[in-house]
Amino acid sequence: MSSFGKDGTLLLLVIALCGCATPRASVQPGLDCQERGEYQKAYEYFQNLARQHPRQLELQTYVDTARGLAFRQAAGQAQKALQRGDLEGFLQGMKQANAIQPGEKVQAVIQLVEAARLKGNTDAEIREELSRSMRAGERQSLQQALQETAEIIGRQMLDGRIGSPMAVLNFTLEGAAARESAAAYFENALSEALLGNRIAIVERKRMGEVMKEIALAGTGLGESGQMVQAGQLTGALSVAAGNVYLSESGGKYQVRVIDVETGQVVWQESRDFMPGKDMLWLGR
Structure with a gap:
């Protein structure tokens, strides 16, 4: 040639x-x-x-x-x-x-x-x-609130403040009868909101398997340390976790985003919401 x-x-x-x-x-x-x-x-x-x-x-x-x-x-x-x-x-x-x-x-x-x-x-x-x-109509539904949360996370990712892909795990429910299933429902709802905003997330099933393996291994790490390790093992650069509180009058959730490399909380927010039809699935 x-x-x-x-x-x-x-x-x-x-x-x-x-x-x-x-x-x-x-x-x-x-x-x-x-x-x-x-x-x-x-x-x-x-x-x-x-x-x-x-x-x-x-x-x-x-x-x-x-x-x-x-x-x-x-x-x-x-x-x-x-x-x-x-x-x-x-x-x-x-x-x-x-x-x-x-x-x-x-x-x-x-x-x-x-x-x-x-x-x-x-x-x-x-x-x-x-x-x-x-x-x-002041209070938002859970889906509306999560949509706004996902939009903010998306902006933070575009600005380089939050790493992508993200893993969603370890939300705890207060005021719910079946806490484990209620937490899974909330985590799925947040994951859907993130995906709807074209945010890459680690498959939740894979994250769950890794978290179980870490727990069985008895690493001695605290909850935050386990989440960081799980992120490292699955390729996630950030992890979203937090708490959800339910009462007869409504609900509130807190989201924390942890940077996998540093283990530090890089973003967090709290939002009130009206559970509405979600109350059944959240287990109240």
Whole structure:
């Protein structure tokens, strides 16, 4: 083969490989927008980037994360407008949020305001009706709460603060009759939320087997140490664990993310939720 042929083949290979990866420079402008709190701009940027590079599937993670941030920002601005008594600002903010991420609840609020205006209700009457409606639906379902938790974890992974893949294990239940099955139900629900946000997780069955092996080996490690060792043996870079508390009036969960390399807690949060239909499976 001629020198040109070898060099030409190598050049084509390099070009092909470069075309398969997302250059860091291409996503940086969007990340810069997020850093400045310009979430709508970041969402639009990542959307356009994903359209330009449809084969680079990893870009969808950036789109999904930016969409969630932009939605919450728009909804938050709408809420602030309502608190100021600016009903029109609230309505426009909710319409913007719905354009970013359509949803039944947001659409219902928009319809409530527009229908009340058609009836001739005053802004004060509409604001009072909105307040009653929001107070009635303040607490999230378990799935809604876990979805937001998963979105935050996804952002932390994109920023390099949490390692991927992640292992989910060792949630303890307080206030549940069948604690082991209730814990498994919660861990499955969290795993589904993470997978729904395109977060790579270690197969739970494999993690369970490794944890049993570690326990039988009698390593003398504490619970945290066992989780770190399990992560190391399965290739996980981070481990999610925590507690779930149930009562007659609702529930609360705490999530801790442990870095497998350092054994340190790198992120944690607590959320309240309304168990609803999940109460049966959680064993209350």
